[in-house]
Amino acid sequence: MRPKLEGSWPAAGLIAALMLAATSAQATIASDPGTLQGTTRTFHLTATDGRISMGDGETAYVWGYASQSATPGCPTGGCLQYPGPTLDVVQGERVVVTLTNRIPTLPGNAPANTSLLFPGQSATAAAGAGVQGALAVEARPGETVSYSFVASQPGTYGYYSGTRPELQVEMGLVGALIVRPNTIGQAACPTVANPSAPANGYAYCARNAYYDREYLFLFSEMDPVFHRLVEFGQMAQVDDTLRHATAWFINGRNFPDTMAPDFAAWLPSQPYGAMPMMHPLESVLMRMVGGGRDLHPFHTHGQNHLVIARDGRLLQSSPAAGLADLPISDYTTTAVPGQTVDAIWGPWTGQQLGWDVYGSPGSHACSTTCAAPPCRLTNLLTFLGQTGFDPTTGEWCADHGRPIPVVLPAPSKLTFGQMYGGSPYLGIGGEIPPIDPNTGSYHSNQNPFSGLSFMWHSHSERELTTNNIFIGGLATMSLVLPYSVPIP
Amino acid sequence: MKIQLRHLLPALCLLAAADARAATWSYYLRAGTAEIPTGQYNGFPALNPVPNENVLLWGYAQCTDATFSTCGPVQVPGPVLVASEGDTLDVSLQNGLAAPAALPSMISEPTSLIIPGQPANLTPVWVSVTATGGVSGVASTGQRAGGDGASRVRSFTAETAIGAVTHYTFSGLRPGTYLYQSGTHPAVQLQMGLYGALKVYPAATPAVPGAALPARGQAYGDPSTAFDSDVTLVFSEIDPELHYSIASGRYGTAPPALPAPTLPGQRTSTVSYRPKFFLINGQPSPTLQPIAKAGQVGKTTLLRLLNAGLKEKTPTLVNQYLSVIAEDGSPYSYVSQGTAFPAPRQQYGVLLPAGKTLDALLAPATSGNLAVFDRSLNLTNAALPGGGQLAYLAIADAPLAPASAAGVSVGGGKGAFLKPGAILPLTWRFSRKPLVDPGPVRIELLRGGRVVKTLARAVPADRGVFHWFVPRSLPPASDYTVRISGKDLALTSGPLRLARPAPRPFSVPF
């Protein structure tokens, strides 16, 4: 009847994500560590062209960065990706990024120089190569320019082309840079302490910069017309004032591909997933990067997130505060072009719902004391300063045993979502009719472990489409899983 | 570090407002028309509604007095107005928006002046409108007539008719950065160009009418907002379609029913908006020329960022952070135990929505051209890349060494004595490159601080040396000095002494 994505995402998607998670030791963001020699970390990037898969089933011609580093999805290195590789460095390191311009000059197009900007860093280009452009030293076709800076402050940053960026960023020349603090546990940062090993860390030297899991959210958008003009040698016809984005991305993917795991084989040029998974009481660090040029209101269902830093700088009254003491708690944060935001989502606690979200009365126990030490959450609860929770399951015991206060209508009166866990309860499946009473087709359950799922998405709802197909675009599903389901 | 917390200390505000010493800043602005060839922006007129038409602008011209007989050119943005906290701003506005002879069909309108963020007594004007929004008559002024739910506000405050002059007075001014703008039919009149920047110095570093502006000062009444120099950057856009619509007199005319062709400019509202030109301070910035001198390494520059356009901008620096201290004329602060403290925000880019002003301090780390560009990537003009909202700020190197190390040395270290008939090398050097190229320097001999002789009028500054033949006739004195001066440069030597000569016929060195 109308454009609509039928069949939705491959059933293998989430399962694959969980399986990958179960076999991988990777607890942090999929990223590019470059090569470290002494205190200098070097990345070799090539700007080149390729194709990406869109959520509507089409592909798009892009320009992107290829790193020399090998990845699970590209064992030989040198594969174009969108967004560019997430450069992962440690505070204090000298970062050297070489950029080789292999953007092909397609027949009909003018040759394109390219360059790199590292906002928030004091990057300089090595002498001897390239030409001075409007914003940076540029590499001419075939040429290599090297940029370097000292990553002096931890945080989340971006990088992107400084040459005709209104076209080159649109074409895909954008990526993220993570600088991890080197002061945690050191005398330089006396105010924080690690509560429990191993899957945790600090984004900054700040007590409330603690996280159990971290995810990257690089937002961007695309006008496919521009990409076709460039692809067909009509770059001169690109009129920037006629730009009209019709596709929106998280980490270079449209929904539902955002839910596919990192390095999914069917998305060779879009290696980065964006599906946050966590247990109750776990803090999720959202590293948000405004990679495009439009504003996007990013809304997290389920709980507010606490913005602790912007552009790689803590929101604090003074560094002596020891924490982000001027943070912003919100359910929607605007992704601003070029800006980065670090936020802690949750933790989701299920607190004060007024009913027992862990199961119907009598189905389970809840105790605020640890019956058989050690309990897995004792340290975390101490660190969070929280009491009243079960140190094994994370349940908030005050609501324990309270039945859900309303009677849910019979299944025939309802429509069930593919991420619906089958019951109102965390970790408990239930009655999902095998045949959806409304569509007549088999219900596709994408939430086999019955986590609580919450959509995180652009609240400019038009952006929940990909080239006129609903549903797609700038969205993903987060998943709160019971502790019985491991998430490494 | 403490700044005054208005909410807790309202009494102090009232005292400040009641200060009997408040001065009045009088400006004479004429709202008028100007035409610019689109080629001036880009040489690419094809995107105009009618190719090769000029773009009509409405802007402000600054006039010298109440006669409005001597005026500068109409400019967009309008002239930067300056005043001081607590003072009164009195803008005499003449409405010169009558159709010029070359554009007899141009739509003329009353106009007015508002300054969002400054205290105001508004006298709004409501009009009745037709189905398409055309004005059919004034319905009421001052307040909406009882029971009238259909009229629309045309002017937020008192109107100035074509040819008339109205005083718009703002007393008890708040410090900071503001946009003054038309308060009449703003959907049309701001697009046409009726806006400009107002900067109000705080009482701590007041500006005085008729005197030079403070060379340095504070943005707000707090030491944390101190700056050594300030730069005002007004972001704006031009959608030539509306400008043509006004110029052709077709604004307010609905497109005819098909199949009759729609004529360029036929429209009845501004809802459709697609700007083609993206400007900073009215400049398209197509070259690498700096738009402004913006201070020195080691000093603090105040960037006053204003968005007079209708779309969000994201002014962003390459390789530098800004300390954002205020928005819309209100400093950011936090309150601890009932006391307010400054809370500047450290960012390399800032969201600058339509109509917003932001104040940010910049401590330049390196000299040269510092790029400020719109990360929303409006970097074209009429589709041509390499322009748009990109500007360079000229950052000079670290300040010159202080005057005690004046940089002028005379002779080979023995220059404290002048020897008539001798050739004396005068050398000067810059410990670092100067703020601006001083150009050719002038070298003068002074006695008791007064110029007695010009030794040279145009010596290249970077030569660093001038050989002076000391005249035999120079009378003895102990208070000679040598001054080397150029643009933004004045170096003076220490005192030079000329003793009564003892004839030494062979003392001439060569």
Next chain:
Amino acid sequence: MRAIRLSACRAVLTVAMLSTSLPAAAEVNIQCPCLLSDPVTGKADPARLDPAKGAHFVGATGNIECSYRDAGGPHQVACKALSAGDGHVQMGDGSDIYVFGFRQVTGVPTDQVLNMASDPAAPGGMRGAQTSAPTINVQAGQELYLSLTNVGMVERPDLFDPHTVHYHGFPNASSIFDGEPMASIAVNMGETLTYYYANVEPGTYMYHCHVEAAEHLQMGMLGNLYVRPQQDGTPQTFGGKRYSTFAYNDCPTPGPMCGSTGYDVSYPIQITAFDPDFHHADNSYNDLDFAGMTDTYVLLNGRGYPDTVNPCGASAFPAPTAGYPACTAPILNSLGIRSQETSALITATRGQKVLLRISSLATVDFYTLTLLGLPMQVVGQGARQLKGPTGLTYYYDTHSLTLGGGEANDVLIDTSNAAPGTYFLYASNLNYLSNDSQDFGGVMTEIVVAP
């Protein structure tokens, strides 16, 4: 919008639905502890308030409220019933526009909910969509029983869309009551789902249907939602003035900022926007152009200027005082019913502090609201007081606020130093001072400060 898959048996059902609009088993079933049950059906009867629980209808909120104690402890309850369907509203230029939306059916007998809203004798919820949707106004500590009945799209009998309520911003949410249909459940046509929310965090939220979000939000299924703090009713003095209503619980312990979010009068202001071509396409069985979505009617509380300043509306309007306009001509849509019942007119008596709960549910663009002539102090964002973990507060003054969809701010306006008169709240994206092709309209409302 749900695509129909025509299998043989479905085709029969489709025909049946076209003729009746609703499945034969349609059952309106309101759940609310404040109601007594119908002795025959055993279902709660909206007409029978439980006197033992002090149940009563509250005009200011449109809720049925009551309190009681059970094994789980004391309960403060608010019940609200909404229908979800289609209807019509009027734009500022007088043009009619087809919408989807919610309608207030609190207290409407269950056998009446599926009536037409225009039914003169027994109005129900069908074809009665309101924009903005009925404001949801509860107090922290109250449990909200929100019953949503899907009354179907009368003018689109080919559609079977389920609907939901997404309580946007609800903290520590469960999936079951989240309303995002992929992770949750949605209610089918003719059926009722009662949502349960224990309101804990005061602040400004919003709500909307989340099914086919790009379409249902654009089509108008959105409204104001806010939670008043428990502190209300406990007076605090701040800046020399005594307040008994607050935006937040700003006084957990005595201190200089106690009462700093106090206000005298409050108004919700919600930015939404319509693309008339999209609405027309939906009304005329045409394909929807998501990619081309372009909003040209930008609204405050579902109205374009000057309808924004029409004082008529369902939500509480301060008792008329000299200088305030009175309701003389309610906005009637093309079906002759009132469907835009949230006025955006702001009034205060000089010296009063006004709380604006500003939110946006626009589906395409960000908008910047400028307040001319009065200062704005932002004290809250995202349903949280601007206050850090160590107690620092960071309210800020401004004269413009930029909001994207799903964002909200709490703004205080102190009229102490304001001259009596009219002030203006409008978009500084000035091209939206238009009702589509009509000039002098759009995102504009007036603030009347009476002497």
